[in-house]
Amino acid sequence: MTSPDQNVHGQDQDQDQGRRRLLSQLSWPEVVQGAARPGSTVVWPFGAIEQHGPHLPLGTDAIFAERVCTAVLERLPDALPIWQLPTQSLGFSHEHRGFAGTLSLPPQLLLDLVLAVGTDLAAAGFQRLVLLNGHGGQIALLEVAARQLHAAQPALAVLPCFLWRGPEGISQRIPEPERQLGLHAGLAETSLMLHLAENLVGPGRQADGTCQEPPEGWSLEGQAPCAWLTSELSTSGVIGDPAGASAELGKELFEALVEGWRRRFHSLLNSNWPPGTRRS
Numbered sequence: 001m002t003s004p005d006q007n008v009h010g011q012d013q014d015q016d017q018g019r020r021r022l023l024s025q026l027s028w029p030e031v032v033q034g035a036a037r038p039g040s041t042v043v044w045p046f047g048a049i050e051q052h053g054p055h056l057p058l059g060t061d062a063i064f065a066e067r068v069c070t071a072v073l074e075r076l077p078d079a080l081p082i083w084q085l086p087t088q089s090l091g092f093s094h095e096h097r098g099f100a101g102t103l104s105l106p107p108q109l110l111l112d113l114v115l116a117v118g119t120d121l122a123a124a125g126f127q128r129l130v131l132l133n134g135h136g137g138q139i140a141l142l143e144v145a146a147r148q149l150h151a152a153q154p155a156l157a158v159l160p161c162f163l164w165r166g167p168e169g170i171s172q173r174i175p176e177p178e179r180q181l182g183l184h185a186g187l188a189e190t191s192l193m194l195h196l197a198e199n200l201v202g203p204g205r206q207a208d209g210t211c212q213e214p215p216e217g218w219s220l221e222g223q224a225p226c227a228w229l230t231s232e233l234s235t236s237g238v239i240g241d242p243a244g245a246s247a248e249l250g251k252e253l254f255e256a257l258v259e260g261w262r263r264r265f266h267s268l269l270n271s272n273w274p275p276g277t278r279r280s
Contacts (some may be wrong), residue, residue: 167260
């Protein structure tokens, strides 16, 4: 039988391990020592401050990216050299302008930010930087930033990743037509927020964002996408139908996201990927 003192001690150990994964809570000698380890990796969660309909908070994407990233690193073996940067909450959200609360950085500013931070990480000796992005509107921009940073700092491998793209078992849990049409503040995002922070989810979860059927082979997002503005598609800021959202679905999605990224990070940290990564 475990005593209360043992429980408290175990919780303290877990919290201490979580803190040791936060780059901001290391001392500079610890950074030097950690960065010198083979495969040293830093993960930088990215989100946005933008409207998410009348029922979700502005920081939805940042909350998702940070919570998933933290949970993933907690599940990785202690011996693996990986650390988490503070979440970059302000992002590129031009498509949501016109809705109160949306704060969007100029694209060049975000490019410069990634270059500046990445340059310092490379100077410290880190070998990989993962941009774990939770906002779909800045996928392409962060891919450009990653390529520019790697070109400027070839010793630093840069991996721009989208939170919802990659882990298995995500799309299968979302029924049609929401799987294709629920682009923003719909079933998936509302369910995940109900699981993570139900107190931040408001009422009024009506469907919105209907638009005319695109020509065959085309879509708002996908293999043959178009540039769109939320105000062209929706009066509420929702693009999809959050009415059927549930904390139960949110828990399933969170587990799929965390476990999917855990497997990917574990595989990455036990490899020399990508090409050009400095060999030990």
